[in-house]
Amino acid sequence: MVGKSPFSGNIACLFFLYCAQMDLRIFERLHQEGLIADTSFERIRMAAARRLFSVHWELKVLLYLGVSLLSTGLGILIYKNIDTIGHQAILAFIAAVSAGCFYYCYKHKQPFSWNKVPAAGVLSDYLLLLACLTFVSFIAYLQYQYTVFGPHPRIAGFIPLVVLFFCAYYFDHLGVLSLAITNLAAWMGIVVTPLRLLKENDFNSETIIYIAIALGVLLIVTGELTARWKRKQHFRFTYLNFGVHVLFIALLSAMFHFRQTYTLWFLLLAAFACYCYLDARRQHSFYFILILTIYSYIALGYVVFNLVISAMHGTDEGSLSLLLVYYIGSAFGLIRFLIHQNKKIKENAGI
Amino acid sequence: MLAYNRTGLDNAALQEEVSAAFHHGLLSGEEKTHIKNTYPASFYTPNIFIRIGLFLLTTAIVCFACALLALMFLRSADDTWRVFFVIMSILSYAALEYMVYAHKHHRSGVDDALLWCSCGLMMAGCYSDSEAVNCLTASIISLYAVMRFADQGMSIIATIAIMGILFYAFHLSFIVMIAAAIIYAVVKYLFKDSWQGSLRHYASCATIVEITTLVILYTAGNYWVAREIALNLLWPDHDPQISLPGGWFYWTCTTALPLIYLIIGIRKKDAILLRTGLVLIAASILTFKSYYHLGRLEVELTLGGIALIGIAYSLIRYLHIPRHGFTSYSPEHLREEDEKRAANAESLVITESFTPPVTPPGSGFEFGGGTGGGGGAQGQW
Numbered sequence A: 001m002v003g004k005s006p007f008s009g010n011i012a013c014l015f016f017l018y019c020a021q022m023d024l025r026i027f028e029r030l031h032q033e034g035l036i037a038d039t040s041f042e043r044i045r046m047a048a049a050r051r052l053f054s055v056h057w058e059l060k061v062l063l064y065l066g067v068s069l070l071s072t073g074l075g076i077l078i079y080k081n082i083d084t085i086g087h088q089a090i091l092a093f094i095a096a097v098s099a100g101c102f103y104y105c106y107k108h109k110q111p112f113s114w115n116k117v118p119a120a121g122v123l124s125d126y127l128l129l130l131a132c133l134t135f136v137s138f139i140a141y142l143q144y145q146y147t148v149f150g151p152h153p154r155i156a157g158f159i160p161l162v163v164l165f166f167c168a169y170y171f172d173h174l175g176v177l178s179l180a181i182t183n184l185a186a187w188m189g190i191v192v193t194p195l196r197l198l199k200e201n202d203f204n205s206e207t208i209i210y211i212a213i214a215l216g217v218l219l220i221v222t223g224e225l226t227a228r229w230k231r232k233q234h235f236r237f238t239y240l241n242f243g244v245h246v247l248f249i250a251l252l253s254a255m256f257h258f259r260q261t262y263t264l265w266f267l268l269l270a271a272f273a274c275y276c277y278l279d280a281r282r283q284h285s286f287y288f289i290l291i292l293t294i295y296s297y298i299a300l301g302y303v304v305f306n307l308v309i310s311a312m313h314g315t316d317e318g319s320l321s322l323l324l325v326y327y328i329g330s331a332f333g334l335i336r337f338l339i340h341q342n343k344k345i346k347e348n349a350g351i
Numbered sequence B: 001m002l003a004y005n006r007t008g009l010d011n012a013a014l015q016e017e018v019s020a021a022f023h024h025g026l027l028s029g030e031e032k033t034h035i036k037n038t039y040p041a042s043f044y045t046p047n048i049f050i051r052i053g054l055f056l057l058t059t060a061i062v063c064f065a066c067a068l069l070a071l072m073f074l075r076s077a078d079d080t081w082r083v084f085f086v087i088m089s090i091l092s093y094a095a096l097e098y099m100v101y102a103h104k105h106h107r108s109g110v111d112d113a114l115l116w117c118s119c120g121l122m123m124a125g126c127y128s129d130s131e132a133v134n135c136l137t138a139s140i141i142s143l144y145a146v147m148r149f150a151d152q153g154m155s156i157i158a159t160i161a162i163m164g165i166l167f168y169a170f171h172l173s174f175i176v177m178i179a180a181a182i183i184y185a186v187v188k189y190l191f192k193d194s195w196q197g198s199l200r201h202y203a204s205c206a207t208i209v210e211i212t213t214l215v216i217l218y219t220a221g222n223y224w225v226a227r228e229i230a231l232n233l234l235w236p237d238h239d240p241q242i243s244l245p246g247g248w249f250y251w252t253c254t255t256a257l258p259l260i261y262l263i264i265g266i267r268k269k270d271a272i273l274l275r276t277g278l279v280l281i282a283a284s285i286l287t288f289k290s291y292y293h294l295g296r297l298e299v300e301l302t303l304g305g306i307a308l309i310g311i312a313y314s315l316i317r318y319l320h321i322p323r324h325g326f327t328s329y330s331p332e333h334l335r336e337e338d339e340k341r342a343a344n345a346e347s348l349v350i351t352e353s354f355t356p357p358v359t360p361p362g363s364g365f366e367f368g369g370g371t372g373g374g375g376g377a378q379g380q381w
Helices: A006-014 A024-032 A038-049 A056-081 A087-108 A122-146 A153-171 A174-188 A206-228 A233-257 A262-283 A286-312 A317-350 B006-023 B029-038 B048-073 B080-102 B110-125 B131-149 B152-170 B173-190 B200-221 B223-234 B247-268 B271-289 B297-318 B331-353 B361-378
Strands: none
Touching: A024 A038, A024 B006, A056 A087, A056 A122, A056 B271, A056 B297, A087 A122, A122 A153, A122 A174, A122 B297, A153 A174, A174 A206, A174 A233, A206 A233, A233 A262, A233 A286, A262 A286, A262 A317, A286 A317, A286 B048, A317 B048, B006 B029, B006 B200, B048 B080, B048 B110, B080 B110, B110 B131, B110 B152, B131 B152, B152 B173, B152 B200, B173 B200, B173 B223, B200 B223, B200 B247, B200 B271, B223 B247, B247 B271
């Protein structure tokens, strides 16, 4: 989860830099100094001589753009052509795209296993994504136009969900798993896309808070069971990543919303942060240490703010200064905490 | 000029190379530890996530400290806030120098945050009403920051600020384009052999400057940008429907520059030019789309998506076998193939060398090394 997290790939994709320019002269020097054995140096020399220019990431980005443009375009196309003559042709086209992509992925897939299966290739990775996206809009359209799945929208939403989770496991695809999780959340009534998590959910509504807490717990438990039962262990991070963020934000909103019982919610949040901490230490995960530090800093800050305000009976200059001193001091404390954790995790990860 | 210890920086760079080689399975773990002990990097450089956390917390500290001191000392609404910002900037800078000198922080999040806060506060303290003067201040501050701390983000600010001075002084995109091209060429020339020479610690900044100048060169020549600038800044009273005088020049730049980047990038195998070119092609398509409508949006999206997938598909098929030194496979995949090949070659060598009566000892070695090296050079595996 530390080194091989899904982030390492994404970060490499986001950053423009191409820094893996191996410099042979460094290794020549190290070889002369006797720090590298002859065989290793020979290997390095050969690797440098046959260095190919990999356009792997460029192709991936192109494919990703193509898939998202095509699925968005098709989605708008049916939406705008409902009740015209062409819409059945468009529907047939969408079904054909989806079926064709599924067929391609099925043909090129590796045999199923509960462990990590190496990707069949860049192309089938993205075609599977396209297949799933077009399938979701196909079902949505069928339901909208013909109410194929009866009058209950919840049931219609459930079918793509099942298909998405099945595809994620069957084809071993983290992207489809994330899609399935966001669809699950949407089915339960909240938006969990990273950028819109805070913007588009009304966290002042009590039902949303309870649903988000339930979803967070569900995702975390699933992630843990995934690892414990060794069923696609590498899916654990994706489940946990969504679950931890959703649960932390839900608990924070609960603290802000239920003013009377905010201490209770704070205790829950603190307990969850402790759980995260123990888990992160066990998994040597710098990422979750960072997440829990930031959410805890916000939660603690809110509690202290409330305490100071109620103790000083208002916001005069003295209480404000006291608060600021606390914020500065706690940030210093957390910096020390992070530095310490960095050292500890590094030591343990080395073993 | 550089705040960090130069030997330490060299060692850190060397360790990075060694770690990469170890990650690619080219070095053994013992060799790696041995090298790391011989060339110790004395800096405090934590994991990337810890760095992000330290950055956020340090920024929070600076902000809250500013608020606290402002609460204590700032009374009137006159110009004292300028002095206040400058003093806070100097204080953060002092903290930065202290952390770098005494605690050997290097890209730790703490030094990044202090540097950005210090520069931002200084900029706020020196803010003026003239854009050209602001650009001049920003360029002086960020150039100093780049020279002293080799910070990549600051090198973007410095480049943009310098271009800003030229733009506000002359109001001519042509001059900005020439300046961007000159800076790109100079940086490219200075950092041709970045491993050696006294500028080696600035190599990562140079990469960023190259990208920034390429983007600025394109932006200054982009039709949409030129038209917006002309309508909003230069002749605000004009009819917004007019077409730009000399529009052909901007249309030529909009079309040709990304393609030129792409072609040179492919020919020279320059990842920066190649990727910048690809992104800017997208920008050019958007520019065209805002003036010429080929059809309805959803049709364009669908057709564009099909075209992109088609291009990517044919390139993947074409580069399935490496051609002209390009491959569609990831470096990791190539490494695995290498390992398989090495294992095969090894087993061949072993079988060859363990059949003494037929094969003379020399040919076994030659066979293993020769095919391995030759096949590798052609990249047929």
